[in-house]
Amino acid sequence: MIKPHRYCALGAEISSDLVLPELQASDSACDALVQIQQGDHGQWPSLEPSPHSTPTLRLAPQDWRLELEGIGWFRATGGERLEWQRWDDSVSDRDIRTFAVTSGLGALAIQRGALVLHGTALERDGEAILLLGHPVAGKSTLAWCLLQDGWRLLSSELVAVSPDGLVLPGMHQLKLWHDAAVALELNWSQLPPVRKGLKRYALLAQDLDCMSQPTPLRLIYALNRAKADSGQEDDAEAEDESEKISLKASDDFSQTTALMRLRNQAFHARMYRGMDAEAQLFMQAAALARTVPMHALIVPDEIKAMAESLKKVDLMQPESMQQRTEATAEDASND
Amino acid sequence: MTEEHSYWYLASYPKSGNTWCRVFITELMRLAGDNPGEELNLNQDIETGAIASSRLWLDDQLGINSCDLSFSELDPLRGGAGASAWLFAEGERFHKVHDAFKSPDSHGRPVVSTTGCSGVVYILRHPEDVAVSLSHFYSWPLDRCVASLLDPNAALVQGERFGGRQVRQYMGRWDQHVSSWCDQNQLPVLIMRYEDMLAKGLETFTKLAIFLGLPNDENLILQALENTSIDRLKKLEDDVGGFAEKPAKCERFFRSGRTGEGAERLTLDQRIRLAKGLSDAMTRFDYGEDVDA
Numbered sequence: 001m002i003k004p005h006r007y008c009a010l011g012a013e014i015s016s017d018l019v020l021p022e023l024q025a026s027d028s029a030c031d032a033l034v035q036i037q038q039g040d041h042g043q044w045p046s047l048e049p050s051p052h053s054t055p056t057l058r059l060a061p062q063d064w065r066l067e068l069e070g071i072g073w074f075r076a077t078g079g080e081r082l083e084w085q086r087w088d089d090s091v092s093d094r095d096i097r098t099f100a101v102t103s104g105l106g107a108l109a110i111q112r113g114a115l116v117l118h119g120t121a122l123e124r125d126g127e128a129i130l131l132l133g134h135p136v137a138g139k140s141t142l143a144w145c146l147l148q149d150g151w152r153l154l155s156s157e158l159v160a161v162s163p164d165g166l167v168l169p170g171m172h173q174l175k176l177w178h179d180a181a182v183a184l185e186l187n188w189s190q191l192p193p194v195r196k197g198l199k200r201y202a203l204l205a206q207d208l209d210c211m212s213q214p215t216p217l218r219l220i221y222a223l224n225r226a227k228a229d230s231g232q233e234d235d236a237e238a239e240d241e242s243e244k245i246s247l248k249a250s251d252d253f254s255q256t257t258a259l260m261r262l263r264n265q266a267f268h269a270r271m272y273r274g275m276d277a278e279a280q281l282f283m284q285a286a287a288l289a290r291t292v293p294m295h296a297l298i299v300p301d302e303i304k305a306m307a308e309s310l311k312k313v314d315l316m317q318p319e320s321m322q323q324r325t326e327a328t329a330e331d332a333s334n335d
Numbered sequence: 336m337t338e339e340h341s342y343w344y345l346a347s348y349p350k351s352g353n354t355w356c357r358v359f360i361t362e363l364m365r366l367a368g369d370n371p372g373e374e375l376n377l378n379q380d381i382e383t384g385a386i387a388s389s390r391l392w393l394d395d396q397l398g399i400n401s402c403d404l405s406f407s408e409l410d411p412l413r414g415g416a417g418a419s420a421w422l423f424a425e426g427e428r429f430h431k432v433h434d435a436f437k438s439p440d441s442h443g444r445p446v447v448s449t450t451g452c453s454g455v456v457y458i459l460r461h462p463e464d465v466a467v468s469l470s471h472f473y474s475w476p477l478d479r480c481v482a483s484l485l486d487p488n489a490a491l492v493q494g495e496r497f498g499g500r501q502v503r504q505y506m507g508r509w510d511q512h513v514s515s516w517c518d519q520n521q522l523p524v525l526i527m528r529y530e531d532m533l534a535k536g537l538e539t540f541t542k543l544a545i546f547l548g549l550p551n552d553e554n555l556i557l558q559a560l561e562n563t564s565i566d567r568l569k570k571l572e573d574d575v576g577g578f579a580e581k582p583a584k585c586e587r588f589f590r591s592g593r594t595g596e597g598a599e600r601l602t603l604d605q606r607i608r609l610a611k612g613l614s615d616a617m618t619r620f621d622y623g624e625d626v627d628a
Contacts (some may be wrong), residue, residue: 053413053414054397054398054414054415054416056396056397056398056399056412056416057396057397057398060502064399065400068397068399068412069411069412069415070408070411071408089419099399102399102400102403103398103399103400134391134394135390135394135400135401135402135428136390136402136497136500138497157400164564172414175402177497178496178497179497180497194403194405195403197405198403198405199496200402201402257480268394268395268398269395270395270396270398271398
């Protein structure tokens with residue numbers, strides 16, 4: 001029997017029959033809390049699905065199932081076990097792990113009671129910032145720029161925060177779209193695609209500076225992408241050309257706004273609801289909103305402008321950035 | 336599926352009157368409501384429903400990051416997404432769609448959910464006028480717009496190299512798009528010609544209101560039509576400082592609204608190409624007049 005691979009991510013020791021280069025390897029001798037292994041979806045017990053289920057996503061308390069046609073079946077149970085099965089032999093390990101380490105591990109972390117958010121977290125000088133935003137908000141591009149400036153990656157795509165406010169190391173991988181890779185002058189032809197055929201590339205831990213220790217969360221930024229050629233995000237400041245080329249931070253959100261924003265950025269709110277964990281989400285988000293300040297961060301849409309503007313500010317110091325009006329900050333909280 | 340959760344599609348090739356139709360529905364419901372005092376606000380009130388190609392919506396339904404799937408992998412999944420009572424956010428019942436009903440990648444299935452759907456309003460407009468409107472909207476030369484209407488692979492793609500907030504919307508050739516919706520038999524369909532919405536407003540919009548189960552009192556329809564005339568919409572667009580669905584380079588979303596611009600602006604060659612390439616559908620919907628080949 002092949003010895004399973006060991007990792008540590010989202011606060012759990014993991015034993016896996018898949019190689020998962022997105023996760024931090026572990027040499028811990030203690031028993032793994034989470035098992036990732038191949039299963040047979042035909043053997044899974046029938047489920048009384050929550051009304052929040054969809055044809056793709058079947059949900060019940062402590063039971064999460066994903067059926068992705070053409071790719072495979074996944075099941076996370078009890079916060080401890082993630083099973084996967086290929087759709088057919090054409091499905092690669094990379095296809096499987098793409099969904100296992102994101103939605104699958106996220107579901108397990110929710111089952112274990114963690115606060116899991118759509119975001120990317122980075123560390124510098126022992127403190128963490130969290131960039132919140134949905135896919136295509138620009139988190140990974142911004143994170144790559146920060147990594148060039150001495151920051152270390154804690155987790156991308158999904159971020160777990162412990163009850164005592166620590167960001168737990170998670171996904172040590174950045175996914176960059178082709179256009180971002182070109183704008184950042186990366187040698188994209190040498191980068192592996194996230195999955196075969198996608199014009200989106202994976203930068204794995206070996207190519208990134210990653211942080212392996214849980215890190216206190218100091219600041220949260222809710223990302224808003226300013227449109228390069230439109231005034232739509234700009235509101236009253238539409239005339240201000242610097243809007244399009246510089247990073248801006250708002251004043252602190254009110255706790256209520258921060259709470260709403262955290263709830264909106266939960267890693268798949270539907271999963272929380274379908275697994276009966278919405279009360280847990282609310283309590284944890286409220287606690288985080290009380291203790292960690294949140295600002296809107298208006299990011300230039302144009303990638304080179306984003307990279308340039310980062311050199312002029314310190315993300316640990318929101319006041320180092322041009323301020324946004326409170327009204328706009330509240331707008332930015334509006335998904 | 337209860338009546339409360341029923342939903343409808345407003346489907347069209349782009350620039351065919353879909354937005355006008357949504358604004359009309361919004362206005363009709365506002366007028367029929369308890370407090371019709373305030374004027375319609377284009378950007379706040381037009382949220383009748385999410386566009387079916389929204390990436391955020393798909394991510395929520397599928398439980399994954401849809402950026403990790405190719406467009407051809409997504410198309411067969413899209414029709415299954417949302418086949419439940421929890422389809423769209425509460426209160427959002429009319430959903431804009433620019434996709435053709437099926438795509439070459441969708442394994443013969445619709446790219447939109449049909450479960451629980453009450454029906455589709457399909458809006459079509461003379462392809463010559465669509466070409467002119469596309470040209471203004473996307474700042475494209477007219478010839479490119481004509482070619483796009485004739486392209487069997489035409490699709491709205493924000494980008495497969497940078498993500499985008501919507502997934503690819505396959506449209507195909509204009510006549511394929513029309514036929515994909517008008518000839519499908521999975522959803523009840525009301526076909527509305529833009530030209531009839533303009534020339535026979537009361538009759539056409541009354542049929543729409545009846546089809547959607549909305550109030551259809553003649554005075555309400557006439558008032559809603561008056562409030563959503565092109566001149567009123569232009570004023571409302573000015574009032575909100577630009578309609579949110581307008582691309583940056585496009586001067587204004589609500590521009591002329593009239594018919595026949597294509598015949599004036601397109602060259603004879605461009606008109607003939609459209610007439611030849613799209614002849615069956617154009618004849619079927621009375622768009623086949625007097626272009627000399």
